[in-house]
Amino acid sequence: MKKFKFKIRGNSYDVEIKEIEDSIARIEVNGTEYEVEVEQKESTPSKTPKLVRSQVQTKRSDSKIKKKVSSRATQVKAPLPGNIFKILVKEGEEVKKGDKIMIMEAMKMENNVLAEKDGTVSKIKVSEGDSVLQNDVLAEIE
Numbered sequence: 626m627k628k629f630k631f632k633i634r635g636n637s638y639d640v641e642i643k644e645i646e647d648s649i650a651r652i653e654v655n656g657t658e659y660e661v662e663v664e665q666k667e668s669t670p671s672k673t674p675k676l677v678r679s680q681v682q683t684k685r686s687d688s689k690i691k692k693k694v695s696s697r698a699t700q701v702k703a704p705l706p707g708n709i710f711k712i713l714v715k716e717g718e719e720v721k722k723g724d725k726i727m728i729m730e731a732m733k734m735e736n737n738v739l740a741e742k743d744g745t746v747s748k749i750k751v752s753e754g755d756s757v758l759q760n761d762v763l764a765e766i767e
Contacts, residue, residue, distance in 0.1 A: 698765035699742050703757045707731030712753055714764075718746050726764060729757070740766055 626645075631638040643651040643658070650663050711728045714720060720740040727738045748765040751757060 698747050698767045699744070700762045701726065701738060701741060701764045701766060703729065703759055703761045703763055704736065704738070705729075705731035706758045707736070707756070709751045709753055709755045709757065709763070710735060712749060712751070714746050714749070716746055716749055720744065720746060720766065727751075729763075738763060742766060 627642045629640045629642075631640060639655055641653045643653060645651075645663065648663050648665070650661050652659050652661060707729045708731075709727060710730045712726075713728070714724075714726045720726060721743050722740055724740045725737050726740050726746065729736050729738055744766040746764055747767040749763070750765070751761075751763050757763065
C-alpha cells in the first residue's frame with residue numbers, strides 16, 4: 626500500500642503498510658510482518674483560513690453596457706510584437722493608402738507599417754524604441 630523509510634536513533638527501518646482494517650494495521654518492518662493497533666486521534670482543525678466573501682450588490686442601472694463613441698479615425702495596429710525602429714511621418718501629415726508610416730523590428734526583421742487609408746495622421750501613439758505587442762494601436766489616421 627504505502628512504503629516509508631524511518632531512522633530512529635541511527636537505525637534505519639523500511640516500513641510498508643500492507644492493509645488497514647478498522648483499528649488493526651498489517652505492516653512489514655525490514656521484512657518482518659506485524660499487526661499493530663492504530664489509535665485514531667481527534668482530527669485537528671485545519672490551520673488554513675477560510676475566506677468569506679460578502680455578497681456583491683449590483684444595481685440594474687450599472688449593468689447596462691455603454692457603447693464607446695467611435696471616431697472617424699482608423700487605427701493602425703502592430704502586425705506582430707516587436708520594437709518601433711523608425712517613425713517616418715508626423716502628426717498632421719497627409720498620407721495615401723499604402724504609404725510607409727513607420728518601420729518596426731519584429732523577429733529580427735524590419736517590417737514596414739503601411740497606411741491603411743488615405744487621410745491625415747491625427748495621432749501617433751508610440752515613439753521610436755518602444756516595445757509593442759500584436760494589435761497595439763500605433764497611430765490613427767482620419
